[in-house]
Amino acid sequence: METIELECHVGVGPVVSGEALVTDDNFSARYDLDRIAGIFSRPQHKLAGQSYVDKIMVFNTAKGGVASAWMLHEMKSRGVAPKAILFNNVNPILAQGAALADMAMCDRFGDGDVTRLIRTGDQLVVQPELGLVTITRS
């Protein structure tokens, strides 16, 4: 077992733990998802067909779509949502959406590209108030 601590900017939302699903692609709740089925639906997305439910998602950045600010709240209300979302750099909309939904979200990692630092399948603990993500890897 290996444990790695990653420092990031202070985020929003509660402390959560879960399994990472990582891509170097970008993210928009409006463009990329089938929110009813809980999967990535845009064919060009690198995670097309995969479920995001209860995962800790890791992306490069967020794209367009002001509506996403409502969507995290709506997704969470139905229990078909990720546990947390991490970015290299997020745009304001997703951060605003996480603030409304009380979903954990962090970005700006000091050690470099978070989509390379974290691997799919890693177990993570996200502590937004501390700006800290802990990776446990077997």
Add this chain to the structure above:
Amino acid sequence: MKLNQEEKAMLNGELGEPRRWAIEHMIRVGRFFDAPDLVPVTQAHIMADTESLGEAGVEFLEDIAARPRDERQVRIPMITDPRGIDFCHYKRLRQTEWMASLEQRAIDAFEAMGILMTNTCINYQTIMPPVRGEHLAFGDTGVVIYCNSVLGAYSNFEGGPSSLAAGLTGRTPRYGLHLDHNRMATRRFRVDFKPQHLSDWGALGGIIGARAGSYWEVPVLEGIESQPGSDEMKHMGAAMASFGSVPLFHVVGVTPEAATLEAVCDPALLDAETIAGADLENFFARYGGKGEKVDVVVFSAPQLSLLEMQSLAELLDDRKLHEDTSLLAVTSPVVAADARRLGLVERIEASGALVLEGMCFYQSYAREMAEANGWKRLMTNSVKLANIIGGYGYEPSLSNMENCVASAIAGEIV
């Protein structure tokens, strides 16, 4: 974050629960982006279509709307982005009573808060264009990028909750594009071709957006030799924001903050990347479908201006759509009223097309409409719509308005 006396009173709940929630929301967001304080804003514009709100979002609005009048009313002029329903036509689009009912609940809540139901993403063309230097809390990425870039106003992308918080308090956290140092160019592009059609301007925006790829990048464009008008800037900006989450661009000699290249960057430190005619051709080549049956042609995202409505009427005069193809033209209530008065709606609809108002195609349960109407192949001149609609199960084709109309008449993509 520094708060003044009134803001502290709001945070303490002295001005009611909605304003307490609003200040708390802004503190969370402000901390995330290192905002030192809140900046007063003069207008708010909210994107809150029911497809994105969902039942949970509508209940959130209804909770605020149920408060006493002095607690629930917004403090600055506040207007709305397109809705998910045109109540005159939703049955023809096979949208459901459930959708219409949720929409009506949201509208009732907004009206109780004193929000004007303008239902438009072209408020900068039709309602109250902002002035250079005006701080705003605008939703809809296309609205924000236009107002920042073309008009020199100051707004971040404000999602619905943050717009509402701004409306309730008259403030927004001071970060991002409210700060002058974040408005300097970070990417420099030399455009090596002359965009002809609105779809070319959209494609140029899409190419730049994809290359810039971040909210924190500010492109500056050189080499634009043909003078863009408002519709050209509208399509370019909407596509740039859609492809790259970009909230601001400069065009040297055209946009107000970029009278010269030196005004927005140090040219010695920023190398120019060329965008050539071949890049434009490659961009359009990604959207195929030539010779295939077209199910629906959509002009939307952004809503059509009065001049686009006139162009469409001229293209459709004395022509009939193919019986297996639908054509939807989506505009704002203000433009629709004028277009009706001027006979444009009648001319467009004589072809079998449908003019929709106050909505936006992709915010209107596009997936459910596709299933209910058997729509798969969608053609548009909107680069923004072409970018988005694949996620809703459509196969998008992209061309200029003239080819889109010709395809709707032929029933296949020409």
